[in-house]
Amino acid sequence: MFPALETELKQEVLPDPYEDFMYRHLQYYGYFKAQRRSLPNSATHHHVWKNNPQYLLNGSLGERDDLTQDTLQRKLPWPTCLSSVVHRQIEAVRRDSLMLSSPLLRSRQLLYDELDEVNPRLREPQELFAFFSTRGPLQPPRWPIECEVIKESIHHIEWVPSLPEYFYQPTGNEKVPEIVGEEKGTVVYQLDSVPTEASYFTSSRVGGKRGIIKEPAVTLQGPEDNTLLFESRFESGNLQKAVRVDTYEYELTLRTDLYTNKHTQWFYFRVQNTRKDTTYRFTIVNLLKPKSLYTIGMKPLMYSQSDANTHNIGWRREGNEIKYYKNNMDDGQQPFYCLTWTIRFPHDQDTCFFAHFYPYTYTDLQCYLLSVANNPIQSQFCKLRSLCRSLAGNTVYLLTITNPSETPQEAAAKKAVVLSARVHPGESNGSWIMKGFLDFILSNSPDAQLLRDIFVFKVVPMLNPDGVIVGNYRCSLAGRDLNRHYKTLLKKSFPCIWHTRNMIKRLLEEREVLLYCDFHGHSRKNNIFLYGCNNNNRKYWLHERVFPLMLSKNAPDKVST
Template sequence: MNINCLFDSGNIEVIEASDNNAVKLAIRNDSNSEFKQWFHFRLHGEIGKTYNFEITNAKDCSYVDGWNDYQVAASYDGEFWFRVHTKFDADKRLTFSHQLEHSTIFFAYFEPYSYQRHLSLIHQAQHSELCQHQVLGQTVDGHDIDLLVIGDESRERKIWVTARQHPGETMAEWCAEGLIERLLNEDDALAQSLLQQAVFYIVPNMNIDGSIRGNLRSNAAGANLNREWQNPSLEKSPEVYHVRNKMKSTGVDAFLDLHGDEGLPYVFVAACEGIPSYDDRIKQLEEEFSSILKSVNPDFQTEYGYDKDEPGKANLTVANAWVGEEFKCLSLTLEMPFKDNANLPDKQTGWSGDRSYLLGQTLLNPLYQLVKKLR
């Protein structure tokens, strides 16, 4: 038996591996941070044997409630990911077992989205005449901060989309991929009509460093990027610094920030009702966006979500609050589950990259319906 995580987004420590195939593991902290919950590792073992795993520090992870009703993701080929039976017991031990059908298998907190796939997404998108690739700057580790500009920049309405500020929330980049590929589909009448009225600025991965390092929420410097929007710095949060500067140069008429939530088994949005400039116009846009998205994609719902901020009490270090206040625009955080969608469960895969991708495609529907009202 061999366990390894020395690859893109890998994260695990082997505490003990016994002869009876019992394995005790621990999740490593994010870089320069106390956050931890993301894991991704590879097991090489004997076909037909059952391996029993315990994550010994599950009770010390950042979102302990996230383990309730959670199922570990697994894949033999890195393409199709399925869920394996997982228990979080009264003693707060996270355990799971699997009988090997092939000699080598990946396990992860959620279906990964690799840096290589990110690069392929960028390079394939730039082949379209509708798209141009820009590099806004470099991360703490020196990786490029990639921006895709889709459509004609002379269009009056500017729509911004960011994904994966928290690197372990890989469903966010799967969602962004779906949105990007629909926009670039020249046979899609809705997408092409929308691009006649608006230009899109899309950052598919805000946190490349954390993604590669196997972090849950932090960049290489230990910063939670979604708490850096009020006062970012080149030293600690260059990703936000450069994206924010670009936003100021283009303007923003609508903003979607794509995320995943560890605890809630639903797809929902968080709005910016707590910002000082919140008014009836923005409230109406938020309500219409949610109503339209709900009508075209039953994975989305409005019953469950975060508690609403009191008037004037929004945290302006958070992206959607800062953008909403700075640009007086529709500004939403879209959340997807790490678990399954409780309203439409899939026992084999749970919430997945494919469902995130399809959700991304349907995000164009409410934007198309609302585009003329954005300004």
């Protein structure tokens, strides 16, 4: 009766190779428990449903339970006139649609068309290599779904102070503020629902927590209100609470590493509504290390937005009356330590930032790598690819840097050097050392060209992007120190270091690895220094000491021996 429709349904539709792969993948990992022969051929059904609008449902999107034989027959104006082929096709649609809504298939891989049209199909592979386009925008960072993130983009200019920034010289008369707490003070900033050791990472998304961003800061009562406005819900920020204990005095509590109850040393936050030529005092009350460079006068970093916009001045070391001391609030558990300092802001109504060290965020890294990828000269000898994805789905980048060799034999004879940084996210100085190295090795310096001729450099510039993004000091989103898990077999829990170790293993099969250097920062030591491996074989005992010796001879004013 309807030869055109019957011919159309008889057309052979080849199975989609990606869908076939994904079904096998889902079944292997237990997400699909039915037999393979009962799986829907979504390519066939896509063709039928798209071209036959009579197969629409009454319900809204996702309500597929009402797709029954009676429903389909009521929708068809000519149900009794269809051939047996069409009836069999309708029965397949009904059976597969019921199957898709059953608990057998527990997958978010299925997509449905809008306007209530039934069209289940598997998602296309999304960002298979998680790599940004050299022409498109950067990949936005992915945050744990518990984290609130402000929409405002934070950017700081790069600037080198014209003069050395000397430590504060303690006088011995520095004030030691008594910790008051929120019982006697006023909470002016506080983050809610911060994940601690009692919880664990489950999923992530761009922008973090869904919904409207709350205002954790106080609302100013008018132009005369001189309360400082705090904020840290941006990349690498980690202030959890601010308590106003006097007109110009604040107690600050840092957020611990996510999914832990420890590791507080790194800090980075913003203040607004400043008053010029007024002495403010800030006291961080929950630091965990008994010793610090602050004890000998290291100053916190401050950044003035007005100075950056007007005078092109960036981060600088500021502060007076600096004191690092033990907290007198003993809760019977681990002892806390305090850092207190005074500051005079340079401008009224300014936006200022404070940090433990010069921040270097995941977005900063992506901007730098994008500039390298877009450089027609550097991109010839620097190849950029994705090493893996972190727990939150952020890309861990791998750079391969070497000059092209004239023959395969020359290429195979090159030895390798492996460099990495930011396994500890709060040690941002490691990223600045890494940037300095990349600036040099990618330059047209004769020394850099010679090194590229001789070696193959494998560089992982940020081993722990998740920790960097959320403002952790030590850990990944697994709540563990990645630097203590290089021998792990848990690929899914520690993907960044697992893939780094695997990359080095493969590299060792190809060529000799002459050096592996991992860049860190230290909270108690000055200048640049190296820790090395101790080889029990006396034949190689001096090998680990050659590179530190070379550094100390070439840069005696910067390297501590």
